[in-house]
Amino acid sequence: MDRIIIRGGKPLIGTVPISGAKNAALTLLPCALLTDGKLTLSNLPRLADVDSFGHLLNGLGVSTTIAGATSSNGINRAMTMHAADIASTVAPYDIVRKMRASILVLGPLLARAGEATVSLPGGCAIGNRPIDLHLKGLEALGAEIELAAGYVKATAPSGGLRGGRVSFPIVSVGATENVLMAAVLARGETVIENAAREPEIADLCRCLVAMGADISGIGTERLVVQGQESLHGADYRVMPDRIEAGSYACAAGITGGDLLLAGANADDMGAILDPLVEAGLEVSNEPGGLRVRAASRPRALTISTAPFPAFPTDMQAQFMAMLALGEGTSVLTETIFENRYMHVPELTRMGADIQVHGRTAIVKGVDKLVGAPVMATDLRASMSLVLAGLAAEGETQVLRIYHLDRGYERLEEKLSAVGADIERDGDG
Numbered sequence: 542m543d544r545i546i547i548r549g550g551k552p553l554i555g556t557v558p559i560s561g562a563k564n565a566a567l568t569l570l571p572c573a574l575l576t577d578g579k580l581t582l583s584n585l586p587r588l589a590d591v592d593s594f595g596h597l598l599n600g601l602g603v604s605t606t607i608a609g610a611t612s613s614n615g616i617n618r619a620m621t622m623h624a625a626d627i628a629s630t631v632a633p634y635d636i637v638r639k640m641r642a643s644i645l646v647l648g649p650l651l652a653r654a655g656e657a658t659v660s661l662p663g664g665c666a667i668g669n670r671p672i673d674l675h676l677k678g679l680e681a682l683g684a685e686i687e688l689a690a691g692y693v694k695a696t697a698p699s700g701g702l703r704g705g706r707v708s709f710p711i712v713s714v715g716a717t718e719n720v721l722m723a724a725v726l727a728r729g730e731t732v733i734e735n736a737a738r739e740p741e742i743a744d745l746c747r748c749l750v751a752m753g754a755d756i757s758g759i760g761t762e763r764l765v766v767q768g769q770e771s772l773h774g775a776d777y778r779v780m781p782d783r784i785e786a787g788s789y790a791c792a793a794g795i796t797g798g799d800l801l802l803a804g805a806n807a808d809d810m811g812a813i814l815d816p817l818v819e820a821g822l823e824v825s826n827e828p829g830g831l832r833v834r835a836a837s838r839p840r841a842l843t844i845s846t847a848p849f850p851a852f853p854t855d856m857q858a859q860f861m862a863m864l865a866l867g868e869g870t871s872v873l874t875e876t877i878f879e880n881r882y883m884h885v886p887e888l889t890r891m892g893a894d895i896q897v898h899g900r901t902a903i904v905k906g907v908d909k910l911v912g913a914p915v916m917a918t919d920l921r922a923s924m925s926l927v928l929a930g931l932a933a934e935g936e937t938q939v940l941r942i943y944h945l946d947r948g949y950e951r952l953e954e955k956l957s958a959v960g961a962d963i964e965r966d967g968d969g
């Protein structure tokens with residue numbers, strides 16, 4: 542098993558190309574199931590989850606071809622998917638257990654093929670992660686749902702799904718995505734109230750519109766979809782990854798660095814950039830990207846995670862690492878996932894002073910962190926340990942880095958290029 546070895550203490554300076562967004566790509570890929578035309582996604586990040594999704598689609602009968610390698614600018618990778626026929630409507634446990642986003646084939650399969658059998662994703666390291674809202678939303682479009690032997694089996698009524706009214710009691714990114722992808726092929730109008738407003742949802746809507754869908758209210762909490770008989774193929778470019786960009790911004794913050802995040806889109810990143818500025822970092826929009834400079838130690842922050850446009854849960858761990866070396870006491874509250882503090886004991890082993898009380902973590906800034914072997918437990922937790930390692934004295938070894946490969950494209954290459962002493966080794 543691979544590990545990442547970092548010898549910390551170097552300010553990171555230079556340009557980091559920002560890749561296409563994982564969390565957008567993973568909801569754009571299942572859109573291929575909605576049409577017998579070809580869907581080509583460009584700016585597709587080279588990530589383990591994208592590969593797994595490709596395999597999942599292949600198993601459903603979708604042919605996939607990949608063009609263009611990821612260049613040093615992080616561009617040019619495109620995948621063309623062609624679901625001329627749906628050969629299977631089953632998403633098996635073996636793939637779903639590796640990648641929770643597999644649940645996002647449920648809505649499209651149901652809408653196009655009239656049925657879908659998808660392994661229940663279950664919980665993961667960060668929390669329970671139920672899918673009841675996905676299922677209730679699809680029921681509102683007429684689907685019949687059965688749960689048996691660890692699978693959800695959804696069936697459309699004869700004549701197919703029909704438009705309906707879905708009002709989510711809480712904001713759910715995944716449920717909004719599943720219902721949207723089903724509604725675009727349902728008969729009549731669907732109204733989704735209290736829809737998630739994450740930029741990745743707007744990206745999904747724009748791709749669906751490029752495929753012939755009729756959606757209004759894009760970017761708002763009320764989406765109105767006029768279902769179509771069929772959709773057609775399209776070429777669509779995946780949006781830049783705001784979480785990857787935010788993670789590298791924290792790398793500048795924790796190392797006292799100066800990074801140009803090439804291709805990052807500040808418009809989607811207000812809730813990430815505002816606290817960086819509050820912490821004393823200089824953030825500016827420059828030609829080609831977003832520049833983040835840290836002239837001093839970050840100041841303490843009080844942050845609470847919440848659905849967009851508030852501070853994202855996917856940035857909590859990285860901010861915590863940065864604030865562990867900040868000045869003063871920060872207070873972080875995690876409201877989305879009940880178990881998203883698995884990085885705390887590992888950061889503590891590196892010398893951080895962090896106490897968790899329920900959903901709140903009190904982070905007392907320390908003067909230094911010291912390198913140690915640490916174990917990553919989930920994707921963003923892993924990145925927080927890499928960040929800590931970049932600033933720590935001595936050597937940090939991050940184990941179980943397959944989590945990082947799910948969400949950070951060419952991590953060591955991007956960090957080495959801006960001055961980090963980091964390498965991957967095959968014995969971890």
Ligand SMILES: CC(=O)N[C@H]1[C@@H](OP(=O)(O)OP(=O)(O)OC[C@H]2O[C@@H](n3ccc(=O)[nH]c3=O)[C@H](O)[C@@H]2O)O[C@H](CO)[C@@H](O)[C@@H]1O
Nearest residue numbers: 564670671672673674675712713714715716848854855877
């Ligand atoms: C609102 C939010 O920040 N969503 C995050 C969530 O999306 P993801 O789509 O995984 O999760 P949801 O947005 O659906 O979950 C939001 C909340 O709703 C609850 N829930 C969800 C679905 C359901 O059927 N029933 C239910 O109770 C969840 O337990 C959670 O507390 O994790 C992703 C990966 O970290 C992040 O990129 C998303 O930003």
Ligand SMILES: C=C(OP(=O)(O)O)C(=O)O
Nearest residue numbers: 564641642855920921948
């Ligand atoms: C937890 C994440 O992703 P996933 O839902 O794919 O596990 C994430 O992107 O931080």
